[in-house]
Structure formats: C-alpha cells, structure tokens
Amino acid sequence: MITAERKPMEEIFHSVEPYGKILLVGCNECVTVCHAGGRKEVAMLASALRMGRLKQGAPLTVDEMTLERQCDPEYAEELALVVDQYDAVCSMACGCGVQTVAERYQGLPVLPMVNTEFMGSSEKNGVWAERCAGCGNCVLGLTGGICPIARCSKRIFNGPCGGSSKGKCEISPDVDCAWQLIWDRLKQLGQTELYSQIMAPKDWRSARDGGPRRIVREDMAI
Amino acid sequence: MAFADKLKSKSFLYLAEMETPKGVDLAAFADNGRHLKGRVDAVLVPDLSHAVMRLAALAGASVLKDLGLEVIVQFSCRDRNRLALQGDLLAAHVLGLSNVMATAGEPIEHGDQPGAKAVGDLSPAEFLEAAAGLAQGRDMGGRELVGKPKFCMGASVASFQDAAGAKAAVDQGASFLIAPPVFDLEAFAPLAAELKDCGATLIASVLLLKSVGMARYLNQNVPGVNISEATIKRIRSASDRPAECVKVAAETVQGLKELCGGALLMTAGWEDRLPQILDLATQ
Structure with a gap:
C-alpha cells in the first residue's frame, strides 16, 4: 500500500x-x-x-x-x-x-x-516499513523476495557494502541489512548460486529516472 | 585579463564552447584550444553535455587553462549530488578554474548511457546558492571551510526558464548569463532588451549549423528554434555548404553585437572551424 x-x-x-x-x-x-x-x-x-x-x-x-x-x-x-x-x-x-x-x-x-x-507493508500494528521502490523491473525473484532498492540504504545491487555488521546497516542498529536478509533467505531456499551471479548495472529507464511513467493498456481502453 | 574583469569592460566578448574528447587522446582538443589562444575571451567546457559520457569537464578545463586560455567550467546537476557538486566546486578553485556555471543537464535517455540513474539533487538555482555559500566560507551543511574559494558565477537562461528567472539568477550572484542558440536576431531582441541592464553580461549562443538536415532537425525537434527557410535555402544552394554555414554563424555574431554583451560559439564537434567563424565575425 x-x-x-x-x-x-x-x-x-x-x-x-x-x-x-x-x-x-x-x-x-x-x-x-x-x-x-x-x-x-x-x-x-x-x-x-x-x-x-x-x-x-x-x-x-x-x-x-x-x-x-x-x-x-x-x-x-x-x-x-x-x-x-x-x-x-x-x-x-x-x-x-x-x-x-x-x-x-x-x-x-x-x-x-x-x-x-x-510503498510498504505493515510489520506489526502501528508499524509500516518500505518494501517497494517501484523501479519498474522487479528483481525479487533473484533476491530471495527482499528488495535491495527499497531496503538497502545505498540501494546497491551485488551487496552488501562494508557497512553491514551483525545483520544491521551502518546507518542505524534499528535497520536490517537488506543484503544479510537476502543471503539468509537464499540459503533457506537453497538458492545461494543466485548470490554468486553478478547482476548487471540496472537500467534505470524503467524507474522514475526515465521520466514520468504511464501504463497504457490498449485492451482496456474504451 | 581574467574573465571576471572582462565582464566589467563593456566590450563585446567572444566565447567558444569546447567539448572534451570521448577518451584520453587530447591531441585534437589541445590543438583546437591552441588555435583559440588570444582569440576568445573564454572557452566554455560543457559537463557531459547531451548525456554523452566523455572526459570530465574539470580535467578538460584544466588542460585548456594550462594552455593559457581563460575557461568557464560547467557542472551538470543531473550527474552529481550536493556533496559532489560542492567538492568539485572546491576542486575548480584549487585548479585555478574560478568561472563556473551549472546546467540541469539533458535527459539521460537522450545520451549514450540511457540506463544510467539521474541525480538532480540540486537545481542550477540551488547550485548558485551553494557556490555563493562556499565563497562565503560555508558549505550547504552550514560547516565552515578552511579557506574560501572565489568564483565568477554564471547561469544558463534556459535553466531559469525566462528573463524573470535569469534576473533571479543575477540576484543570486550570476555575473554572466548564457542565452540559448540564436538563429533569428529579431526574435532574440526582446529577451536581450529585457536583460540589458539586469546587472549581468548577457552572452548569446551561436550554434554552427553543419548541414541542411541539422537545421531541419532543430526546427522540428527543439522548442523555440526557428531557422528561416531563407537560411536553409542559402546553405542548400551554396557551392561550399560548410563554408556557408560558417558565414551564417559569423553574421549572427555580428548582428548580436548590437543586442547583447557577447557570443558563445558552439560548433558541436567542428571546433576546428572556430577560427574561421572568428575571422569573419571580427572583420
């Protein structure tokens, strides 16, 4: 939401x-x-x-x-x-x-x-957390269902950075390191080979960087 | 004479734009620079213009300065956040490059790395504020600097939309304003009149047309550009079209002498023609 x-x-x-x-x-x-x-x-x-x-x-x-x-x-x-x-x-x-x-x-x-x-979801009653940055090209299938853009402070791919310590992000002990979460989940899923595959630099045109976005569904147009 | 002092002199100023090379071979870049020595009041070095990756403007500007040219360095707000812009402004001062201006930058998808992420942390107006703050010894975070840089700041009229915006840039400390390419002197005259006594030197851009196709492309795709059919016909019917293009540009420069404080020659890769345009324009 x-x-x-x-x-x-x-x-x-x-x-x-x-x-x-x-x-x-x-x-x-x-x-x-x-x-x-x-x-x-x-x-x-x-x-x-x-x-x-x-x-x-x-x-x-x-x-x-x-x-x-x-x-x-x-x-x-x-x-x-x-x-x-x-x-x-x-x-x-x-x-x-x-x-x-x-x-x-x-x-x-x-x-x-x-x-x-x-755009986020409810973690518990009264707490909402960011989950999606609307980048227009979802990679959750490669990252254990955890978004590195929305949840890594540096929005980096192929992480983590040097600021990850004991599962937490250097910006605050209250913030989970997204790449730690990704690694843990990939291990759980038996998909650690996905982690070793280096992702290519992201094409940000699908995100806001390509200008204001629209979705046109000709099959829906009246 | 420093560019800042030339701005105060009332004489018509000649500027030339020089793109840095896409690579590290500086031979042609430096050669073109040498031909401009003593012929222009300053060379403007764009910063990754048209979103095309090339040698950084600061490095190109430094090379030209070492050749004895007065240089204006552009900073694209598209590619750097406020940390990098301020850091590079300090770098410019340290390198002896005190003439600075910002551009918002063309859209990344128009360039040669269309998947890149745009920054756009500051607008050119905020850049001016940041540079003015640095010159007073403070960064945007309010922290005191060790040693104060000095800048002669400029602004692009296009970045500030119109004359009213350009005047706001002058209030923020811009001492020169670069107007978009002029193809029609009559159409440019009202803007020139409005900015005549704004407190900054108005410098009009003169873009060298390289072909009939380029003229038609600009007419069709760039808002506000209106190259007359007479000009297009003149280039098309010339026996030596590139030479005719040079003449058209030089005539525009001559016409501008009555309207504003200077001309910025933009040759889009034909920097070797700059001396010819200057020869004809200064006759």
Missing part, C-alpha cells in the same frame, strides 16, 4: 489560513489502512481545525467527505455536486489522490493534508 502521515498541525493551520470554508476529503483506500486519511482521521482533523480556528477568533467551516478512492476520476467526480460551495478542498489522500482532485477541479485550490511516504 501507499503509506502516509498527517502533516504537522502548524503547517496545516498555515495552509488553510486564507480560507473560511473548506471541504476535507478522505480516501477509503491505502490512507485508511495506514490510519492517515480515512473517515476517522478526517473527522479528527476536522474537529481540530474547527477548534483551532475558533480559538484564533477566525472560525472555519469544515465539511467532511470520504471517497471510495481519490485517485480514481470516477470517484473524484462525486465532489462535483458540492465543491463549488467551498474556498478550498483539503485532501487527506496520498499525492495521487490530491492530484486527481486538483486535475478535475482546476479552479479550486486543493491542499495536501498528509505527507505521502512510501
């Missing part, structure tokens, strides 16, 4: 300062799962904004709405009926959702209320 965290309240108050009536819009997908921008978080932020602005002597009308999926134009369309009533839309979706809404409602300021962090 895409993970996110709510922006600091000071920054949020600053960004809504010019407005008197806003629509706070959550998303029922990834940001709900990571407790950053679902219906519950929308309600909490709306209350905090109303109280904060009341205290400042500049009341703010905050209406709440949570879309099924903010990154989908079909669902973003649901805002069309009400959006004209507001000075701004404040989105608690990831950057994809914010941009989908901004693209649809060109004349209206659309402000992000969360910082989109990474």
